[in-house]
Amino acid sequence: MVLSAAGTWLMKYAFLLGFVALFVFFSTQSPSFLSGSNLMNIVEGSALLLLVALALTLVVSSGGIDLSVGTALDFGAWFAIVGMVSFGLPWWAAIIAALVGGALVGALNAFLIVKLGVTPFLATLGTFFIGRSIQQIGTNGGANVTFRQAPEEFQALAGGSTFGIPHEIYIVGVICIGFFVFLSKSKHGQRIHAMGLQDSAARVAGLRTRRYRALIYIFAGVTAAVAGILMSSGLRIYTPMAGFSYLLDGIAAVFIGASMHPRSRPNVAGTLVGVLFLTMLSNGLDLLGLDFNTKAALRGIVLLVALVVAFLVSSRGAKRGLPLRLDLPLPVEEKK
Secondary structure (H helix, E strand, O other): OHHHHHHHHHHHOHHHHHHHHHHHHHHHHOOOOOOHHHHHHHHHHOHHHHHHHHHHHHHHHOOOOOOOHHHHHHHHHHHHHHHHHOOOOOHHHHHHHHHHHHHHHHHHHHHHHHHOOOOHHHHHHHHHHHHHHHHHHHOOOOOOEEOOOOOHHHHHHHHOEEOOEEHHHHHHHHHHHHHHHHHHHOHHHHHHHHHHHOHHHHHHOOOOHHHHHHHHHHHHHHHHHHHHHHHHHHHOEEOOOHHHHHHHHHHHHHHHHHOOOOOOOOOHHHHHHHHHHHHHHHHHHHHOOOOHHHHHHHHHHHHHHHHHHHHHHHHHHHHHOOOOOOOOOOOHHHOO
């Protein structure tokens, strides 16, 4: 009985224990790991990945998947830079154009999934390929678009700081809090989780799942586009298909975070920890001075172990999960 209880406890807190162990390991192996500047680098380096992971958290919470979040990020960066370079838009109008670019990616996903009935995996994979082709055509085969003389206000979004803290941390922090409140505290968040748990039961309960699903994909695209805006603000350059590098880590962060939830559900707090874990892993391996191939191999091994643990914990949590409640507070017009 004691052994069983200990095993349950270890499974429940396996990832947190691994997170702490990795933190202690890097702290002892690299004197500069615990420096204030490096810790700030880890937090700042997590910003863009966190936005992508938050978009995925929203989609996965509803029972879907989005393989095109990297495309939405790319469109955000592309529309912002091209808007200022080619069309002479003021910086604030370029930001609006970038958000529209991300919304277009999400709208295409919504059309394919909600209107045509394509499965989320195939629909978003198709959107990814379409987006990649559009970027290649629009940039003559994938050439970078540079705007070194971007307005100071635009550069300040990612390059500026207040009280020693980069602006992008403030921006992403506010968005993260907004996601937490929306998914954890609002009735809309409850409905999204209900869709993810049992979509058919949510429809029977009166929830207009098609409308919610369409808005979820559009909002996920807009969120990823914000990451593209911050990327183009900091680098003052748009690199086609750069967003794809965030996709796999974003998915990993979501499922690592879900393993920390009592019912193994996607959640903002867990996603945040997953993102910090992945960023800390890359940062620590860089500080160890390993060559690229060795670092990539070690990162893959650690990530694989983390995902296996996350899967095992999530499987146990799913078996213990409570049944879906059908007494969600639905608006009067939806009770039909």
